[in-house]
Amino acid sequence: MNQYKFNVFKNGYFSTLLCIVLIALLQGCKSEPEHASLSRIIERGYITVGTSFGSTSYYIGAEGPTGFEYELAQKYAEYLGVDLKVVPSYNLDELFSKLDSGEVDILAAGLTVTPNRVAHYNFSPSYNRISQKLVFKQGKDRPRNLDQLNGKLLVTANSSHVENLENLKIDNPLLTWEETVELDIEELLLKVLDESIDYTIIDSHTLAVSRRYYPEISIGFTVQSEQPLAWAISRKGDDSIFASTIEFFGQVHHDGTLLALDDKYYGHVEQFNYVDTRLFIQAVEQKLPKYRHLFEKYGQEIDWRLLAAISYQESHWEPHARSYTGVRGMMMLTLPTAKQMGIKSRLDAEQSVRGGAKYFKRMFDRMPARVPHPDRLWFALASYNVGLGHLNDARAITKKQGGDPDRWVEVKARLPLLKQKKYYKHTRYGYARGDEPVNYVENIRRYYDTLTWMDDKQRQENELKNKLLTPEEQIVTTEVAETTGG
Secondary structure (H helix, E strand, O other), rough: OHHHHHHHHHHHHHHHHHHHHHHHHHHHHHHOOOOHHHHHHHHEEEEEEEEEEEEOOEEEEEEEEOOHHHHHHHHHHHHHHHHHEEEEEHHHHHHHHHHHHOOOEEEEEEEEEOOHHHOOOEOOOOOOEEEEEEEEEEOOOOOOOEEEEEEEEEEEOOOOHHHHHHHHHOOOOOOOOOEEEEOOOHHHHHHHHOOOOOOEEEEEEHHHHOOOOOOEEEEEEEEEEEEEEEEEOEEEEEEEHHHHHHHHHHHHHHHOHHHHHHHHHHHOOOOHHHHHHHHHHHHHHHHHHHHHHHHHHHHHOOOHHHHHHHHHHOOOOOOOEEEOOOOOOOOOEOEEEEEEHHOOOOOOOOHHHHHHHHHHHHHHHHHOOOOOOOOOHHHHHHHHHHHHHHHHHHHHHHHHOOOOOOOOOHHOOOOHHHHHHHHHOOOOOOOOHHHHHHHHHHHHHHHHHHHHHHHHHHHHHHHHHHHHHOOOHHHHHHHHHHHEEE
């Protein structure tokens, strides 16, 4: 090899070697991913929370993000004095991977505290307890235990349901199931309803909400007794976040925040009536279209769907409805109330809806401004039913007993006391059937939830159809909808 070639070879060799050394040094200087810590969260001014899409965790409603887990996480962020950044996912594996990598600081996703999870993660104090239910379609043979399963069982992959089934299989070797990473729990319920599968497993609190929309979902048996729900926290780094959740949950337990939030999402769905739910859904499909334009016209200051729910509770959307107490019409107005609202005929559907909307708005406006939303709505509904005086008597009892008179969950526990002499004899307005406004409000809340869900779903389907239509077809569809009031 001549000197020139040797020098080229030598220079090229050393250049390559130098690059390799520099790359190695740079890689060696790279720091490990910074693990989540409270000081890091405070310093950057926001907390990143991983959650799952769903009716009980996080979803985008008409007024923006909502859901039990979202609201609770928002309160935790406020407690820390930082902003909330939500990272939602459809996949549990993805959520835990993001927690492991430090992409999220905490998981608030309705997670059951199971032995396998406890072995790898810390968990906040529990904020609820739920059981696991095996469900099937109404009308099919009801399985009462694992031995009676005779069909396809499909569950969410990597869920607490799978962990429980694996434990059950030890004593039930013939037990089989399939897992899916593609379908969420609502899609699994729809699979049960269209008979693509025979069974699935769902958490009790999610089931309570879902049966308002899918009443044909029936419970076979309890697969797993109650277990705690909690937030998952990485064990990497220090325990500062874990310690802060202990303080936070202690506070929201003590001040009633957690109780009020639980009532907002689950307090009105604890009782399920298949026949009532089925009849309401049929009425929405068959009777509501005739009167919807009235609720939309006079429900401008409140959600028209709430006004419609009130009317259904009052009259089942029957313009000539009448009760033994003499109230009449779509909104079941008393004669004095109708006169106060300027209503000449309680049996005229439009006049009744107009009068009912006006009267409810009056009740709403008389609620103290300090009462938070949505409690103010529920107080107004209770007043619509039992009268403002009796409601205030119950609020006074609540305060006297150390409760919060501005929270519906606290006051509804005292309203039935107005039937007991030892309580009502010390009130201003005396005896009242206080359990009736409680049932009244909770029924309307259930109807309102169902109607809102059905209306939002129909609107989403219409929007999807319009995206698939040509501009000319969209104009024709809009003209038809305006003509029919749809």
